[in-house]
Amino acid sequence: MKTRNLLLMSAVILGMSLMLVVTLTLRASTKGLRHGSAMPLARKAESQPPNSGPRVVKIMAKRFAFTPNQITLKKGEPVTLELTSEDVTHGFYMKALKLDEVIVPGKPTEISLTPQTAGKFTTICDHFCGAGHGNMNMTIIVEE
Amino acid sequence: MKDPIDRRGFLKIAGVSIGLGTLYSAAPVLRGNPATEMLRALGEKNGEMQTPFTFVQLSDPHVGFSGPPDPLGTKAFEHAVEVVNALPQRPELVLFTGDLTHDSENKDEHAGRMKLFKEIAGRLKVPKIMYVPGEHDAGLDGGVMFREFYGPTNYSFDHRGVHFIALDNVSRAKPEVGPEQLAWLKKDIARFSRTAPIIVFTHRPLFDLKPEWEWFTSDGDDVMNVLAPYDNVTVLYGHIHRDDEHHTAHAKHYAARSLIFAFPDPEKVADKKPIPFDKAHPFANLGIRQIAEHPGRKPNTSSLAIEDVELSLREFSGVNGIQQLLKHTDL
Numbered sequence: 350m351k352t353r354n355l356l357l358m359s360a361v362i363l364g365m366s367l368m369l370v371v372t373l374t375l376r377a378s379t380k381g382l383r384h385g386s387a388m389p390l391a392r393k394a395e396s397q398p399p400n401s402g403p404r405v406v407k408i409m410a411k412r413f414a415f416t417p418n419q420i421t422l423k424k425g426e427p428v429t430l431e432l433t434s435e436d437v438t439h440g441f442y443m444k445a446l447k448l449d450e451v452i453v454p455g456k457p458t459e460i461s462l463t464p465q466t467a468g469k470f471t472t473i474c475d476h477f478c479g480a481g482h483g484n485m486n487m488t489i490i491v492e493e
Numbered sequence: 494m495k496d497p498i499d500r501r502g503f504l505k506i507a508g509v510s511i512g513l514g515t516l517y518s519a520a521p522v523l524r525g526n527p528a529t530e531m532l533r534a535l536g537e538k539n540g541e542m543q544t545p546f547t548f549v550q551l552s553d554p555h556v557g558f559s560g561p562p563d564p565l566g567t568k569a570f571e572h573a574v575e576v577v578n579a580l581p582q583r584p585e586l587v588l589f590t591g592d593l594t595h596d597s598e599n600k601d602e603h604a605g606r607m608k609l610f611k612e613i614a615g616r617l618k619v620p621k622i623m624y625v626p627g628e629h630d631a632g633l634d635g636g637v638m639f640r641e642f643y644g645p646t647n648y649s650f651d652h653r654g655v656h657f658i659a660l661d662n663v664s665r666a667k668p669e670v671g672p673e674q675l676a677w678l679k680k681d682i683a684r685f686s687r688t689a690p691i692i693v694f695t696h697r698p699l700f701d702l703k704p705e706w707e708w709f710t711s712d713g714d715d716v717m718n719v720l721a722p723y724d725n726v727t728v729l730y731g732h733i734h735r736d737d738e739h740h741t742a743h744a745k746h747y748a749a750r751s752l753i754f755a756f757p758d759p760e761k762v763a764d765k766k767p768i769p770f771d772k773a774h775p776f777a778n779l780g781i782r783q784i785a786e787h788p789g790r791k792p793n794t795s796s797l798a799i800e801d802v803e804l805s806l807r808e809f810s811g812v813n814g815i816q817q818l819l820k821h822t823d824l
Contacts, residue, residue, distance in 0.1 A: 444701070471705040473704075473705060473706075473707055475711075476666045477632025479633070480595065480596055483765065484766075
């Protein structure tokens with residue numbers, strides 16, 4: 350009888366543990382879905398060791414400037430540019446680097462980029478955003 | 494600066510600056526059968542024979558702008574209207590190539606600027622005034638307010654045998670014309686013969702003049718490909734606040750000066766900053782541009798001699814003198 354009680358208690362504990370694992374797994378999946386595709390990459394950059402994936406460079410747009418207003422990349426090195434807007438819709442355009450994106454507030458935009466040409470490139474906001482729009486730009490330096 | 498043009502072209506368009514705008518004369522060059530054929534074809538197509546006339550392009554008055562590059566507000570625009578009205582040969586048509594107003598997030602304020610522009614433009618004693626928007630007019634609301642005040646943002650019409658096409662490359666917020674307008678353009682010009690004289694007027698350049706300064710239209714090449722079968726295409730635009738001429742095999746592109754402030758030559762400076770206002774020479778960068786045509790060195794060619802002349806302060810003497818104008822500013 351004692352053995353039977355012990356077996357029953359073990360089964361209950363095992364069952365509860367399984368339920369907990371299933372619940373935690375479901376919560377994690379829901380969180381991933383809710384945040385869309387931008388979050389997994391951001392988490393990956395924070396949690397994984399360096400050199401395991403493209404470097405993530407965050408750029409924030411807010412009328413009428415990008416922050417930072419200059420970034421430095423290496424020729425041939427894959428990077429992910431993560432673009433966000435803090436106010437209105439902005440553009441992100443640089444023909445030579447084939448960059449032509451729209452940055453919508455509340456929806457991070459990711460660009461996978463492997464620059465093939467060294468140089469200094471002026472990237473502009475090409476989505477009209479107000480009176481100072483004409484001078485909203487930033488510099489991308491690509492080193493050899 | 495000299496630039497050879499083909500004298501065999503069927504439409505001669507000569508531009509003469511009138512101080513704060515450009516006066517164009519359009520006249521058929523009758524040289525044998527092709528021109529006769531063109532005139533006949535045009536007469537059949539649109540009921541109008543091509544006959545000489547003059548028109549003016551004015552651009553970028555930015556009504557509502559107030560700042561150090563131009564503390565005089567609408568004065569240059571108002572003066573340009575007076576200059577046009579005083580021309581000995583009254584133009585039949587005035588084309589405004591965008592940025593009629595400076596944008597404002599306050600809708601009532603922007604509407605007030607649209608109204609003021611219309612009031613000043615309404616002083617022009619010309620039979621026909623046509624408009625296209627600039628990004629300051631239509632970039633924030635997709636052209637809704639512009640259409641309320643001035644009508645469609647793209648359209649076409651015929652005037653004395655010349656086909657005018659208004660193209661909108663600002664209302665989509667990005668510098669582009671867009672697939673719908675491209676499809677409309679193809680349909681619009683399908684009825685014309687290869688030699689038909691076509692004048693496109695738009696706000697931004699339809700080629701990569703200086704993309705880093707947003708002086709381009711991303712699908713401008715698509716527009717020019719649609720127009721490529723036509724021999725006689727002229728594109729008039731604004732946006733860059735300075736003179737520019739760009740000739741390709743199929744078209745000639747001319748930029749108009751602004752009526753508010755000037756930008757420098759992008760080949761000579763790194764930053765896109767307006768040329769500073771100069772009290773001693775307040776309209777120096779909005780000065781007179783004259784174009785004269787001369788026979789070229791090669792047979793059947795001609796040269797355009799372009800001369801820049803500073804606008805004289807004498808024109809602003811008396812009660813309208815520049816010092817009186819400046820008294821009402823913060824400078």
